[in-house]
Every structure is written in structure tokens, then in C-alpha cells.
Amino acid sequence: MDMNVSMVNGTNVITLNGRFDAFEAPPLIKWFEDNVTKEQADVVVDLGGVNFLDSAALASLVKGMKRCRERGGDLVICNLQQAVRIIFELTGLHKAFVIAETREAALSA
Amino acid sequence: MRIAIVSTYPPSRGSLNEYAYYFVDHMRQKPEVDEVILLVDELPDGETYPEPPEHVRIIPAWKFGALDNAMRIRRTVQEVNPDAVLFNVQFATFADTRVAGAVGLTAPALVKQAGYVVVVLLHNIMETVDLSKAGFGANALMERITRTAGDVFTRAILSADLVAVTIPKYVEILEAKYGAKNVILAPHGAFQDAPPPQFDPNPSVLRIMAFGKFGTYKRIEVMIEAFKILREQLPGTAMELVIAGTDSPNSAGYLNSMKDKYADVPGIVYTGYVAEDDVPRIFTDSTIVVFPYNSTTGSSGVLHQAGNYARPAVLPDLGDFAELIREEGYTGEFFVPEDPASLAAAIRRYWENPDKRQADSMQNYLSSVGIPISEVVDWYLLHIDRLLAAKQPS
Numbered sequence: 001m002d003m004n005v006s007m008v009n010g011t012n013v014i015t016l017n018g019r020f021d022a023f024e025a026p027p028l029i030k031w032f033e034d035n036v037t038k039e040q041a042d043v044v045v046d047l048g049g050v051n052f053l054d055s056a057a058l059a060s061l062v063k064g065m066k067r068c069r070e071r072g073g074d075l076v077i078c079n080l081q082q083a084v085r086i087i088f089e090l091t092g093l094h095k096a097f098v099i100a101e102t103r104e105a106a107l108s109a
Numbered sequence: 110m111r112i113a114i115v116s117t118y119p120p121s122r123g124s125l126n127e128y129a130y131y132f133v134d135h136m137r138q139k140p141e142v143d144e145v146i147l148l149v150d151e152l153p154d155g156e157t158y159p160e161p162p163e164h165v166r167i168i169p170a171w172k173f174g175a176l177d178n179a180m181r182i183r184r185t186v187q188e189v190n191p192d193a194v195l196f197n198v199q200f201a202t203f204a205d206t207r208v209a210g211a212v213g214l215t216a217p218a219l220v221k222q223a224g225y226v227v228v229v230l231l232h233n234i235m236e237t238v239d240l241s242k243a244g245f246g247a248n249a250l251m252e253r254i255t256r257t258a259g260d261v262f263t264r265a266i267l268s269a270d271l272v273a274v275t276i277p278k279y280v281e282i283l284e285a286k287y288g289a290k291n292v293i294l295a296p297h298g299a300f301q302d303a304p305p306p307q308f309d310p311n312p313s314v315l316r317i318m319a320f321g322k323f324g325t326y327k328r329i330e331v332m333i334e335a336f337k338i339l340r341e342q343l344p345g346t347a348m349e350l351v352i353a354g355t356d357s358p359n360s361a362g363y364l365n366s367m368k369d370k371y372a373d374v375p376g377i378v379y380t381g382y383v384a385e386d387d388v389p390r391i392f393t394d395s396t397i398v399v400f401p402y403n404s405t406t407g408s409s410g411v412l413h414q415a416g417n418y419a420r421p422a423v424l425p426d427l428g429d430f431a432e433l434i435r436e437e438g439y440t441g442e443f444f445v446p447e448d449p450a451s452l453a454a455a456i457r458r459y460w461e462n463p464d465k466r467q468a469d470s471m472q473n474y475l476s477s478v479g480i481p482i483s484e485v486v487d488w489y490l491l492h493i494d495r496l497l498a499a500k501q502p503s
Contacts, residue, residue, distance in 0.1 A: 022438070022475065022476075022480075023475075054438075055296040055480045056480050059296075059480045059484040059485075059487075059488075062484065062487050062488060062491060063484065063487070065491075066487060066491075090277065090280060090293065090294045091293055091294050091295065091488075092271070092293030092294075092492060093488070093491075095492075095495055096491045096492065096495055
């Protein structure tokens with residue numbers, strides 16, 4: 001899985017591509033631990049390039065969201081492919097996360 | 110947040126007690142949780158629960174087999190007045206008889222009616238249970254009556270705010286058959302922060318182990334017959350068959366009958382009840398973990414444990430296991446259910462191939478640590494938080 005981080009209008013945007021599973025989750029978790037602070041607590045995760053994710057991947061996003069919210073921000077997810085959206089709906093996590101259709105919508109959420 | 114959990118809990122030996130133990134241990138440590146109030150089953154013979162850990166209160170609030178469990182649970186919930194109530198249950202949690210078992214399953218609906226946020230973690234569903242093998246179907250008519258009653262009581266469970274199941278197929282069935290909109294898939298989770306794997310690719314003793322509550326769909330005859338075959342086929346190999354656990358509540362006396370029946374077979378060890386502290390040793394001392402099931406009633410906590418302790422699994426070729434393995438990344442050697450020759454062959458395939466044993470152990474280990482229970486607890490807290498927020502007047 002590819003992971004790229006950019007800063008857009010003061011918000012960290014993480015772009016993920018490929019298969020997102022137990023083997024790929026630890027670097028994302030580490031990124032949240034190292035970079036989400038009270039001063040920088042809003043994150044957008046663009047899953048547009050992710051075609052598969054498992055429970056460990058979801059757990060890493062939950063961890064990230066918790067960390068953001070504990071520091072006064074939030075984690076917004078965007079650009080879900082249909083297969084990925086189904087996983088979010090199956091687990092009920094679509095009701096727990098803020099999910100935006102596009103990156104632009106996520107940045108203004 | 111104060112959360113009541115209706116469950117069995119050690120030293121109660123009711124099913125799901127181990128799951129509750131680890132679940133509660135992680136939940137009590139979450140900063141957003143002020144108190145976990147365990148509404149547990151009364152222990153037999155005047156036994157009492159030990160002092161609970163910090164942030165946990167234990168209240169015996171129901172009795173296995175009693176008819177008034179649902180009412181007692183609701184009354185106790187009202188007394189302790191938590192923010193939310195979580196049920197950790199399966200269809201036979203409250204009794205081993207149809208009426209008491211079914212009436213107990215109305216508890217989530219009664220608690221919900223009393224105005225509380227209710228989440229049910231349902232470990233199995235009636236639709237996938239072979240009732241005759243689970244001890245609930247004496248004949249075809251009784252099985253049909255039981256299934257009809259099961260439909261009614263499943264609807265009662267589905268009146269909870271949220272019903273979590275651990276197998277995707279269960280979500281599909283509950284949505285398709287009952288039109289449920291409040292069922293979600295939640296990972297089972299690994300029981301504890303996984304220890305580093307201890308592989309023993311060349312053990313001096315072939316120690317074959319089965320873990321659980323035996324007598325209904327977990328039957329050891331096939332294991333013992335397979336063990337006899339292996340003793341003949343591998344005469345120079347030191348081997349031991351370890352039956353770790355107790356009778357199922359529905360099959361009192363089963364293991365004693367097996368001891369009598371197979372008294373002439375050397376090398377069989379019956380451990381009896383395995384205390385929490387002994388669980389790691391039981392698994393890590395084993396060369397191979399066998400699942401002698403002829404049907405299943407849900408996902409397998411034992412498979413997660415086998416993975417947690419990096420052990421290879423010999424599994425029956427049954428629906429739930431195949432699905433669990435496919436979707437959660439586990440692997441194993443398969444045998445035809447209830448076929449000792451097939452089971453013996455599967456065990457031999459591992460015993461004679463240490464590289465495969467180690468590779469599959471590693472795969473099971475990695476799968477089990479994919480998401481520990483501490484993180485599964487976060488999912489539940491997230492959902493409870495959302496449900497509580499939705500309940501607030503706007």
C-alpha cells in the first residue's frame with residue numbers, strides 16, 4: 001500500500017492506495033501517534049485508491065479518529081470505493097466516522 | 110461512562126466467560142469508562158466472586174436455568190442505572206432448557222423498554238446451529254418448535270439498539286430473514302496482547318490438544334479413535350492426547366463416560382477446568398490444536414487462542430470455520446468431520462512437516478494479532494457513544 005501525506009489548507013491529508021490490511025496498518029498508526037497533536041488534530045484520509053481493507057485497517061482508522069477527537073479535532077474519510085463503503089456499512093462504522101464524498105468536501109467538513 | 114455488561118465471568122464456567130474476562134479487562138482501562146458493572150450469573154454451591162479489579166463491580170443478577178432471569182436483569186439494571194447495557198450472549202447463555210433459555214433472551218428487549226441503550230454481542234444465531242447436536246433438538250418436531258421459538262426470540266434480541274455479530278454471514282441472515290437494520294459486524298478480537306510466538310518445530314512429544322466444553326457438538330470420540338490410529342502408525346513416537354476443559358452444560362457426565370469407555374487407551378490426559386492462568390501453558394505445550402467439532406454454533410474463540418499462541422490448527426471442514434479462516438486469514442489442516450482416519454491423516458501432515466507447521470502457526474499468529482480485544486472494545490465504545498448521543502434530546 002502507498003501512503004502519502006500532504007498539507008492542504010492547514011490540514012493533513014493522508015492518501016492511501018492499494019490493499020489496506022494488518023500488514024499495512026502499523027505505519028498509519030505510527031503516523032497518527034507522531035503527528036496528531038492538539039495544534040494539529042484534523043486529518044483527512046483519502047481512501048480513493050484503496051480497493052480492500054480488513055478489520056485491522058479499520059481498527060487503525062478508529063485509533064486515528066480517537067486520537068484526533070481526544071485532541072479536539074476529527075478524522076474525516078473520503079472517496080470510498082464501493083467495496084470499501086460496504087465494509088464500513090457492514091461494521092456500522094459509517095455512522096461513527098464523518099465520511100465525505102470528495103476530498104474537497106472532506107476538507108470543508 | 111458507566112456500562113453494565115450482562116455475561117458470564119470467571120470463575121463462572123458458563124460459555125463466553127473467557128471472552129468476558131478479556132473484554133472487561135480492557136474496557137475498564139479505557140479512559141472514557143468510569144465503571145463496568147458486571148451483571149453475572151450466580152455461582153453454584155454458595156461460591157462467591159473474588160474481589161473485582163479496579164473500576165469493575167460484580168453483581169450476580171441471574172441464575173443459569175432460572176425462568177425469571179430477564180426480569181431480574183431488568184430490575185438490577187434499573188437499580189444500578191448505567192449509561193448503557195451490553196449483553197455478551199449466545200442462544201444458550203441463560204439456560205440449557207428451551208423455555209428458560211428463550212425467556213432469558215428477552216432480557217435485552219426488557220432492558221431496552223426500560224429506557225436504556227442496549228447493545229447485544231450475539232456469538233451465534235439459531236439459523237446456523239445444528240440443534241440436535243447442540244443438545245436442543247430431541248426430535249424433528251421439537252427441533253421445529255425450537256426453531257419457531259428461536260425466530261420469535263431472535264426478533265426480541267433484534268429490538269436492541271445494536272446487535273453485533275462476528276461473522277458476515279450472520280449479518281446477511283439477520284438482515285434477510287428479519288429485515289434487521291441494526292446488525293453490524295464486529296471483529297472477535299484476540300484475547301490478549303499476543304505474546305511473542307514460541308515455535309517448537311521439533312518437539313520430542315507429539316502433544317495433540319483440544320480445548321473447550323465437550324459433549325454436544327465438540328466430541329472427543331473422533332480424536333481418541335484418531336489417536337489410536339496414530340499410535341499404530343507412529344509406534345516410535347511419544348505422543349499425548351490432551352482434553353482440556355469440561356463437559357458442556359448440556360452434556361453433564363460426558364467426559365467421565367469417555368474416560369470409562371477409553372480407559373484402555375494410554376496417553377490421554379483430561380485436565381478438567383482450565384483456569385485463566387493455565388491457559389497459556391495449555392496452548393504453548395501443545396504441538397497441534399485439534400477442533401473435534403461435528404457442527405458449530407458460532408465463531409471460535411479457541412481458534413483465536415490457537416492463533417494467539419502461534420499454534421497450528423486441525424479443523425473440521427465445516428461452514429463457520431471455513432468462513433472464519435477465509436475472512437480472517439487463519440489456516441489449518443482439514444479433516445472430514447467425525448472421520449478418525451481423516452483426522453489422523455491431517456495430524457500426521459503437520460507432524461511430519463515442521464516447516465508447514467511453523468508457517469501455518471505464524472499465519473494464525475499474525476491473523477490473531479490483527480486486532481486485539483482492546484481495539485474491539487474501542488469499536489463498541491464508539492457505537493455506544495453514538496447511540497447515547499442520538500438519545501440526547503436535541
